[in-house]
Amino acid sequence: MNQRHHPAAPGLDPERREHPADVAEDGPEHEQRDDRGHGDEQVGDAEFDRALARILRGADTLPATAPTGLDEPSFDGDQLDLADRRALRRAAGLSTELEDVTEVEYRQLRLERVVLAGVWSTADSSRHEAEVSLQELSALAATAGSDVLDGILQKRATPDPATYLGAGKAAALADLVAEVGADTVVCDGELSASQRRGLEDIVKVKVVDRTAVILDIFAQHAKSREGKAQVELAQLEYLLPRLRGWGESMSRQAGGRVAGGAGIGSRGPGETKIELDRRRIRTRMAKLRREIRGMGTARDAKRSLRQVRQVPAVAIAGYTNAGKSSLLNRLTGAGVLVEDALFATLDPTVRRAQTPQGRPYTLADTVGFVRSLPHQLVEAFRSTLEEVADGDVVLHVVDGSHPDPEGQLAAVRSVLADVDAHTLPEIVAVNKADLADPEVLDRLLRKEKNAVAVSARTGQGIEELLQRVADTLPVPDVELEVLVPYDRGELVHRVHTTGQVLAEEHEADGTRLHARVQPRLAAELRAYRV
Numbered sequence: 413m414n415q416r417h418h419p420a421a422p423g424l425d426p427e428r429r430e431h432p433a434d435v436a437e438d439g440p441e442h443e444q445r446d447d448r449g450h451g452d453e454q455v456g457d458a459e460f461d462r463a464l465a466r467i468l469r470g471a472d473t474l475p476a477t478a479p480t481g482l483d484e485p486s487f488d489g490d491q492l493d494l495a496d497r498r499a500l501r502r503a504a505g506l507s508t509e510l511e512d513v514t515e516v517e518y519r520q521l522r523l524e525r526v527v528l529a530g531v532w533s534t535a536d537s538s539r540h541e542a543e544v545s546l547q548e549l550s551a552l553a554a555t556a557g558s559d560v561l562d563g564i565l566q567k568r569a570t571p572d573p574a575t576y577l578g579a580g581k582a583a584a585l586a587d588l589v590a591e592v593g594a595d596t597v598v599c600d601g602e603l604s605a606s607q608r609r610g611l612e613d614i615v616k617v618k619v620v621d622r623t624a625v626i627l628d629i630f631a632q633h634a635k636s637r638e639g640k641a642q643v644e645l646a647q648l649e650y651l652l653p654r655l656r657g658w659g660e661s662m663s664r665q666a667g668g669r670v671a672g673g674a675g676i677g678s679r680g681p682g683e684t685k686i687e688l689d690r691r692r693i694r695t696r697m698a699k700l701r702r703e704i705r706g707m708g709t710a711r712d713a714k715r716s717l718r719q720v721r722q723v724p725a726v727a728i729a730g731y732t733n734a735g736k737s738s739l740l741n742r743l744t745g746a747g748v749l750v751e752d753a754l755f756a757t758l759d760p761t762v763r764r765a766q767t768p769q770g771r772p773y774t775l776a777d778t779v780g781f782v783r784s785l786p787h788q789l790v791e792a793f794r795s796t797l798e799e800v801a802d803g804d805v806v807l808h809v810v811d812g813s814h815p816d817p818e819g820q821l822a823a824v825r826s827v828l829a830d831v832d833a834h835t836l837p838e839i840v841a842v843n844k845a846d847l848a849d850p851e852v853l854d855r856l857l858r859k860e861k862n863a864v865a866v867s868a869r870t871g872q873g874i875e876e877l878l879q880r881v882a883d884t885l886p887v888p889d890v891e892l893e894v895l896v897p898y899d900r901g902e903l904v905h906r907v908h909t910t911g912q913v914l915a916e917e918h919e920a921d922g923t924r925l926h927a928r929v930q931p932r933l934a935a936e937l938r939a940y941r942v
């Protein structure tokens with residue numbers, strides 16, 4: 413596989429093998445894995461209870477800070493590169509209780525040495541697409557902290573209902589896993605509980621799917637209270653239908669006991685316990701939903717504040733790793749950023765910027781999109797994504813050096829359409845122009861109506877992009893000429909902050925302004941028209 417384009421791809425970070433936190437956590441879980449189904453149910457039970465207790469206790473351990481309304485993928489405007497994030501997550505003690513949800517499912521999601529497996533069907537994708545998807549899975553797995561050792565792709569009409577890969581390929585995968593010494597297989601799709609178990613039985617190491625990896629990354633990176641709550645909800649939602657699978661493996665263990673003469677039937681304590689766990693999880697989910705709704709109110713308040721201020725809002729959207737946060741830094745860090753205390757305290761992910769003509773607007777970083785974003789997350793992050801729809805302009809960042817930028821553009825647009833943000837004016841910033849193939853850049857600039865090639869790294873194209881943003885902001889529609897007396901300075905200030913000043917002169921009896929403003933301000937200025 414060619415992973416040249418992914419900074420998160422394996423092989424670039426020799427330190428990644430060190431996982432002090434993981435080592436510290438090595439415990440009975442490890443031993444249990446291979447003994448599964450051989451009467452080890454007590455270890456399993458205790459582990460499950462511990463993990464569930466941690467999940468259900470989650471509320472107490474959430475930080476007591478004011479909700480910021482946005483999750484980390486936007487928060488990282490402040491600014492963590494992937495390398496920094498990896499360093500962070502390696503620090504012991506930073507793992508959250510949320511990770512335990514997936515631990516419940518996989519005994520230990522900590523992925524260390526992984527092999528990827530993908531199914532490629534000729535019906536709905538080309539081999540190239542499947543490879544790009546597997547490459548992306550590789551980057552995701554690396555972001556989650558693992559070493560990707562190898563990968564296999566199988567051409568098959570549909571994934572095998574019992575084992576995801578077909579029998580022959582699954583056996584080949586088992587050999588590969590043994591050969592490279594992997595401890596985890598990551599499948600490029602969403603596996604049912606029985607597929608996962610079926611494949612685990614063949615490859616003899618734990619099997620996880622793409623969704624679990626993405627949820628894990630979000631859990632590692634969620635920082636705000638709302639972000640954490642949303643991720644936890646998504647994880648529980650993912651876990652709930654899979655409890656049965658877990659329970660079935662418990663029953664298999666019970667079966668072992670039956671064989672040993674303990675005589676417990678298929679609807680034994682395991683099944684009852686699942687019901688109980690399910691109820692506890694549902695209760696927790698209901699509580700999270702209530703909390704998230706409450707946080708939504710705070711966000712609405714912020715939003716209406718912005719509307720009252722009538723400062724246009726630009727939302728940066730784009731595929732994960734496209735360089736959204738870097739671009740935000742570039743665009744607002746160039747010295748024009750006015751620190752607005754109000755916005756700064758309310759929401760650290762929204763920054764203030766100005767057009768070259770001095771017209772202020774806000775620039776907001778957003779959650780990164782990813783192909784087959786787990787639907788649980790689409791739901792969970794809908795509220796965050798809806799902020800994009802509330803803006804005036806979408807600044808769509810795409811990684812021009814990615815092997816399939818068109819695919820990324822399309823994936824993001826389909827999610828934007830989901831939250832009704834597809835009708836907004838859109839500027840496409842084709843980022844990483846320093847790395848991209850000039851022919852690809854040309855192709856994209858020809859195809860996209862409102863596109864600029866930029867590099868957040870070198871600064872190339874940034875001025876043009878800033879001008880493009882200025883040109884795309886909604887123009888206040890009342891044009892007027894006024895002479896505002898000096899004792900009404902606040903009106904002049906409002907023309908500056910909410911309108912577009914075309915000309916300004918200081919005369920003996922006031923400030924003469926030629927400007928475009930919103931109707932409300934125009935009405936207040938009526939007395940001073942000239």
Ligand SMILES: Nc1nc2c(ncn2[C@@H]2O[C@H](COP(=O)(O)OP(=O)(O)OP(=O)(O)O)[C@@H](O)[C@H]2O)c(=O)[nH]1
Nearest residue numbers: 419485732733734735736737738780844867868869
């Ligand atoms: N060469 C090059 N690298 C860039 C450029 N812009 C961003 N990067 C790198 O791309 C990686 C991702 O950048 P981010 O700004 O974190 O991307 P993002 O879109 O915010 O990513 P998520 O928040 O994870 O969705 C980082 O390693 C950046 O250093 C660029 O113009 N050129």
Ligand SMILES: [Mg+2]
Nearest residue numbers: 485488736737
């Ligand atoms: Mg980012």
